[in-house]
Amino acid sequence: MNGASVLDIDRPAIRRRTLARSLRGTLKGGEYTWAVAFVVPYIAVFLAFVVYPVVYGLWMGSEASLYRELFADPIYQSTVVNTVLYLALGVNVKMFLALLLSGFFMRPGRWMKALLLIFVLPWAVPQISTFISIHWMLNGEWGFLNNVLYGLFHIEGPYWLNDRWSALGAVIVAHIWKWTPFWTLILLAGRMAIPLEIRDTAKVDGATGLSGFVHITFPLLANLYLICTLLSTIFLLGDFNAVTFVSGGGPANQGHVLATIGIRNAFDLAQPRLGVAAVMSALPMVIPLVIVLMRKLRTAEVQL
Amino acid sequence: MTYLTRRSVLRGSLALAAARPFAAPHVAKAAATTASAWFAQGFVQDEDVALRKAVADYEKASGNKIELSIIPFAPHRQKVISAITSGVVPDLTQSNPNEILQLYAWQDKWVDVSDVVETQKAQFSETALQAAQAYNSVTKTRGVYGVPLRAAVVPCHIWRPLVEKAGFKIEDIPKTWDAYFDFFKKVQDNLRKQGERKVYGLGFQVTANGVDPYNLFMAFLLAYGGQNIVTKDGKLHLDDPKVKEAAIKATAYLGGAYRDGYVPPSAINWNDADDNNAFHAKLMVMDVDGTLSTEVAVKEKHPDWYFKEMVTHGIGYPTDNAGKPVPAIVGVTQMMIPKGAKNVAVAKEFLKYFVQPKVVGEFIELGLGRWLPVMPSLAKSPFWQDPKDPHLRGYVQMGLLGPTVPDYYVFNLAMAEVRNQHVFSMAMIDVAKEGVKPEAAVDKAFKRIEEIFSKYKKA
Numbered sequence: 093m094n095g096a097s098v099l100d101i102d103r104p105a106i107r108r109r110t111l112a113r114s115l116r117g118t119l120k121g122g123e124y125t126w127a128v129a130f131v132v133p134y135i136a137v138f139l140a141f142v143v144y145p146v147v148y149g150l151w152m153g154s155e156a157s158l159y160r161e162l163f164a165d166p167i168y169q170s171t172v173v174n175t176v177l178y179l180a181l182g183v184n185v186k187m188f189l190a191l192l193l194s195g196f197f198m199r200p201g202r203w204m205k206a207l208l209l210i211f212v213l214p215w216a217v218p219q220i221s222t223f224i225s226i227h228w229m230l231n232g233e234w235g236f237l238n239n240v241l242y243g244l245f246h247i248e249g250p251y252w253l254n255d256r257w258s259a260l261g262a263v264i265v266a267h268i269w270k271w272t273p274f275w276t277l278i279l280l281a282g283r284m285a286i287p288l289e290i291r292d293t294a295k296v297d298g299a300t301g302l303s304g305f306v307h308i309t310f311p312l313l314a315n316l317y318l319i320c321t322l323l324s325t326i327f328l329l330g331d332f333n334a335v336t337f338v339s340g341g342g343p344a345n346q347g348h349v350l351a352t353i354g355i356r357n358a359f360d361l362a363q364p365r366l367g368v369a370a371v372m373s374a375l376p377m378v379i380p381l382v383i384v385l386m387r388k389l390r391t392a393e394v395q396l
Numbered sequence: 397m398t399y400l401t402r403r404s405v406l407r408g409s410l411a412l413a414a415a416r417p418f419a420a421p422h423v424a425k426a427a428a429t430t431a432s433a434w435f436a437q438g439f440v441q442d443e444d445v446a447l448r449k450a451v452a453d454y455e456k457a458s459g460n461k462i463e464l465s466i467i468p469f470a471p472h473r474q475k476v477i478s479a480i481t482s483g484v485v486p487d488l489t490q491s492n493p494n495e496i497l498q499l500y501a502w503q504d505k506w507v508d509v510s511d512v513v514e515t516q517k518a519q520f521s522e523t524a525l526q527a528a529q530a531y532n533s534v535t536k537t538r539g540v541y542g543v544p545l546r547a548a549v550v551p552c553h554i555w556r557p558l559v560e561k562a563g564f565k566i567e568d569i570p571k572t573w574d575a576y577f578d579f580f581k582k583v584q585d586n587l588r589k590q591g592e593r594k595v596y597g598l599g600f601q602v603t604a605n606g607v608d609p610y611n612l613f614m615a616f617l618l619a620y621g622g623q624n625i626v627t628k629d630g631k632l633h634l635d636d637p638k639v640k641e642a643a644i645k646a647t648a649y650l651g652g653a654y655r656d657g658y659v660p661p662s663a664i665n666w667n668d669a670d671d672n673n674a675f676h677a678k679l680m681v682m683d684v685d686g687t688l689s690t691e692v693a694v695k696e697k698h699p700d701w702y703f704k705e706m707v708t709h710g711i712g713y714p715t716d717n718a719g720k721p722v723p724a725i726v727g728v729t730q731m732m733i734p735k736g737a738k739n740v741a742v743a744k745e746f747l748k749y750f751v752q753p754k755v756v757g758e759f760i761e762l763g764l765g766r767w768l769p770v771m772p773s774l775a776k777s778p779f780w781q782d783p784k785d786p787h788l789r790g791y792v793q794m795g796l797l798g799p800t801v802p803d804y805y806v807f808n809l810a811m812a813e814v815r816n817q818h819v820f821s822m823a824m825i826d827v828a829k830e831g832v833k834p835e836a837a838v839d840k841a842f843k844r845i846e847e848i849f850s851k852y853k854k855a
Contacts, residue, residue, distance in 0.1 A: 166822075166844070232662045233594050233679055251661045254829075259665075342665040344604045344825040345818065359474045361816045362499050364481045 149368055158369035167345045168353065168370070174260055175329070175349040175374070178267075183324045186268045187275060191317060194279035195305065215273040223337035226266045227253070230338075256346040259339040263347070267334045275320055282316040283309065315388065322385040329374055350374045431487035431742035432463040436472040439689040439766060446762030454749045460742050480505050485734035487743040490545070493607055494527070494727050495805040495812035497542045500734075501530030502809050502852070507733040507740055510540035512747045516771070519753055520544055524770035527728035527802040531630070531809065542730025543747045546760055546767035548687040549724040549795035550611045552714075554707040558595065558681045562586035566707055573619045573722070576714035577649070581658050583681050599663070599671050599683030602654045602828050604818040606668035611725065612684050613820040614804070616646035619714070619722045623801070630808040632849050634842045643841070647820075648834035651827025664825060686727065691787050692764040708787045713794050723799040728770060768795040810845075810852040819844050 116124050162168055197208050214222065229236040230252040238249030253259045286309065294300075294308045310317075332351045335341055341348040341356065348356065350370055358367025433451070438444045444466050451462045465486070467475060473492045479485045480500055491497045500506055513520070513528055520528075524544035531538050556566055562583040570576050577598060584597030601608040617625065622642030624633050633639050653659050660679050663671070672690050675683040683690065688708065695702040716722050731750070733743045750756060757774040760767055765788050769775065780792045805812035814820070823841040826832035 164847070165817075233660055233674075234677065253665050254661055340605060340665055340667060342604065344664065344822060344829070359470075359477055361813065362473075362477050362496060364477060 149372070152365050153368040153372035155365070155369075158365055159373070161366060162357075162369050162373065167348060170256075170346050171348045171350060171353045171370075172373075174347060177260065178264060178331075178335075178349050179325055179328055182264045182267045182328055183321060185264075186272050187317065187321050187324060189268065189272050190275035190279050190320075191313070193272065193276045194283055195309070197276065197280050198283055212273040212277065214270050219270060219333050220337055222270065223266060223334055226262070227338050227340075230262055253339055254343050256343060259343060259347045263334050263338045266338045267328070267331065270334070271324070275324065278320055279313065279316065282313050286312050319385065319388050322381055322388065326378065326381055326385070329378060330371075429459065429742060430461040430463060431737075431739040431746060432465070433488040433743070433746070434465045434467060434472060434475065434486045435490045436469045436492045437466050438763060439687075440692050440695075440764060442692075443763035443766060446759045449762065450750060450755060450759045453755070454746055457749070458745065460745065462742075462746055480734055483736055485736045487737040487739045488731060488733055488746065491542060491730040491732060494729060494803065495809070495815070497528075497730050497732055498530040498805050498809045499812055500732075501539065501541045502533045504532050504534035505735055506530075506541035507735055507737065508539050508541065509543050509731075509733060509744065509747065512543050512744050512751070513540050515748050516751050516753070519771040519773060521770055521772055521796060521800070523547075523726050523800045523802050524728050526628075527726070527806050528730060529806070542728075542732050543751055544770040545729045545731055545751065545756065547726045547728045547770050547795055548767055549726055549791075549800070550615055550684055550686045551688070551791055551794060552682055552684050552709040553599075553675060553690045554682045554709065555675075555678060556705050556707050558587065558678065559583055561590070561592075562681075569709075571715055572719060573714045573717050574649070577653070580682050581653070581656075584658055587681075594679065596660045596680040597658045597682070598653050599675055599680040599685070600650050600653055600659045601666050601671055601685075602650060602659060602663050602821070602824045603666045604821040604825065605666060607815065608666070608668050608671060608685060609818060609821040609824070610815040611686055611727075613646055613650065613824065614725050615684065615722070616650060617642050618725065618801075619716045620645040621716070622646070623723070626804045626807045626811055628807055632808065632810070632845070634845060640838065640842070643820075643823075643838045644834045647823045647827055647837050647841075651824045651834065651837070654824070654828035655831075659828075664829065688764075688766050688787055688791055692766045695764060703784075703786060706787070708790055713790075721799055723801045724794050725803050726768075726795055726800045727803055729767070765791070768792060770796075772796055808849070808852060810849040813848045813851075814845050817844070817848065819848070 119127055193211075197204060197211070232238060232249070232251030232254065235249075235252075237252070241247045241249040250258065252262055290308060290312075291304070294304050299307050330351050331349070332355060335347065335349050335352045336355075339347045341352050345356075350373065354367040354371040356367070357370050358364045361367075435447055438447070447466065448464065451464050455461060469492065472490070473496070476489050476492065476496060479489075497506070509528075513525070517525070524547065528540050528542040528544050529538050530541050532541075554566070554569075559566055559569075563586055564579075564583060569579050580597035582597075584595065587595045601612050603609050620642035622639045624636055625639045625643075626632055654661075654663065660674060662674075666674070671683050671685055672693065674680060675685070675690055676694065691702055691706050691708060694706075713722070713724070731747055733740055733747075737743060750759070753771055753774055756771070757769060757777060760769050760774070761777070761779045765779065765785075768791065769780075774780070775792045775796050780788050782788060803811070805815065819841050822844075823834075823837040826837040826840070827834050
């Protein structure tokens with residue numbers, strides 16, 4: 093027995109009409125055509141520059157054998173450890189410093205504005221030239237740092253970039269130096285958005301200094317701080333410049349992070365798919381971060 | 397019924413003229429006389445000037461157009477790899493580094509250029525002809541996919557004033573391998589006694605960056621008798637006791653020199669340009685580095701350095717410890733045509749023009765002789781035999797007229813990956829920095845080499 097009722101016969105057509113109606117919304121006649129005409133370029137750009145590269149990347153890194161080869165590479169494990177350390181220290185130390193410095197730059201006075209201008213210089217200057225300068229500064233034989241140590245104290249300085257941990261440390265410090273001003277400015281803007289009434293009321297209630305920071309400022313900044321931390325983590329995961337130009341991924345390929353090992357595999361080994369696989373191996377870390385970030389951005393609408 | 401009028405004829409003619417670009421092969425005709433060519437930028441400007449001249453001469457002679465792109469060294473390689481991966485390729489590209497010929501021949505990505513090579517076959521050196529060939533794992537045959545253009549070997553570069561300051565003369569340098577390099581340790585010791593705090597005897601690239609460390613290691617491997625690590629049939633011979641002994645000796649000498657303080661400590665992080673810069677800064681007495689880039693880079697600015705102070709040992713390149721000549725490993729720069737190139741005919745025609753002895757000879761000489769020719773007849777030119785030039789005769793003797801072998805990736809592509817993964821570098825560094833015994837470091841390296849070779853098994 094056919095169980096379909098007479099009402100079901102036209103259901104697909106009804107669905108199509110409902111979909112068309114919902115797409116049209118309140119638009120009528122020519123308005124709908126114009127709306128489509130305006131939207132199509134954006135969709136085309138989105139498909140060409142967002143969907144295609146992502147799908148192509150996923151396709152390039154889709155073979156399981158690539159990951160077997162990647163994990164068999166003797167330097168991959170040290171690369172993962174470096175990446176985790178780079179993220180953990182680079183992001184958190186930088187954000188904590190930015191939080192403190194944003195409080196410092198809230199102080200009134202003209203000289204504070206001048207100081208802020210000088211403070212943002214590392215962020216404003218081109219990063220590749222500054223990272224190369226740091227690399228030269230740390231050169232063991234003729235670098236500025238060791239020459240100063242020898243000139244002032246007759247101390248033969250260490251070969252900063254010859255040891256895996258000091259080289260990684262140099263990269264992390266260079267990153268913090270470069271990007272702390274940027275995040276300080278963001279958090280400074282956040283602090284400035286806290287209404288004066290709240291701060292004044294807190295002062296009346298005795299919440300000044302550290303107490304004011306712990307009970308008033310930080311709770312209001314917490315969401316912004318978390319979002320900045322997540323964003324910074326995502327940015328840093330793809331950072332290629334600091335490692336390449338400060339330590340070169342050395343010594344002996346022990347200082348790479350996933351972004352630089354991806355480039356090495358793609359172009360030094362001429363295996364682009366293996367390079368993509370190296371970067372793809374960070375996805376288990378990136379996807380949860382993006383999900384948390386999206387959720388936080390939604391809640392951030394009503395919080396500072 | 398309609399009638400033809402003067403106006404309708406004019407209208408029709410205009411419409412036809414307007415539609416012509418869409419219907420007639422105007423673009424195709426233009427494309428048929430144009431080829432795009434990608435070259436890596438030279439180390440000195442003269443190289444690029446020489447290339448532009450050769451291209452302009454061809455355009456004038458043929459009426460064809462070459463869209464020339466001169467790209468910095470590292471981005472050129474990235475661009476070629478990206479192009480071949482994506483399928484949007486130029487009509488012609490230079491090998492950079494050279495093993496890219498063998499690498500993509502394996503994947504059947506190059507056009508066969510045996511007809512181009514055939515035009516000058518009698519002129520090319522045997523080593524250059526070998527290096528132009530590669531195994532194609534798709535067709536399962538060896539073919540000619542490269543047109544040899546120029547070559548390079550790895551000479552020794554020495555600062556005469558530093559040797560003399562240490563109380564020696566250049567003529568005092570011994571001729572056999574170990575004694576030759578040990579000499580520079582003595583030079584360092586003497587310089588240190590005179591208060592030279594930061595001068596090192598040996599510029600060994602004990603690093604895991606670039607192509608220099610592989611070239612250095614291979615020079616030592618051959619000097620210690622490891623020539624048969626890969627034979628012409630592409631077979632790996634790590635089980636050959638001579639090869640293993642040579643690898644252990646090379647690792648021990650190179651790593652040991654670093655460990656004992658005769659190599660600048662920063663060498664462990666050098667890239668291919670850093671040793672040139674360190675040598676120019678007189679951080680070390682001698683450097684073992686490919687091409688004459690070290691010398692030609694300063695020829696114009698510091699002619700005294702070029703003509704008096706820098707010594708390159710080409711003719712004086714050390715023999716092995718038994719006194720036999722050590723063959724120089726030659727890296728041959730090739731020109732290739734990627735499959736999918738739109739203008740193969742023009743690309744081939746340009747190559748046939750470019751590799752004529754007169755044209756390619758002038759191109760190399762205008763580039764100050766940083767690169768070697770690949771045709772022995774060109775070595776006899778007044779440029780290469782100039783008695784006033786302290787470098788060129790020795791260089792061309794070492795890399796073209798003396799005993800040479802092509803780099804080993806020519807015989808088996810896996811050696812390119814051994815080079816790019818810096819397997820020998822890791823062995824040197826293990827000895828230099830981690831205190832690992834050379835035997836253990838070589839065992840580890842050999843294990844990795846076997847893993848890499850297993851990926852490139854021929855059908």
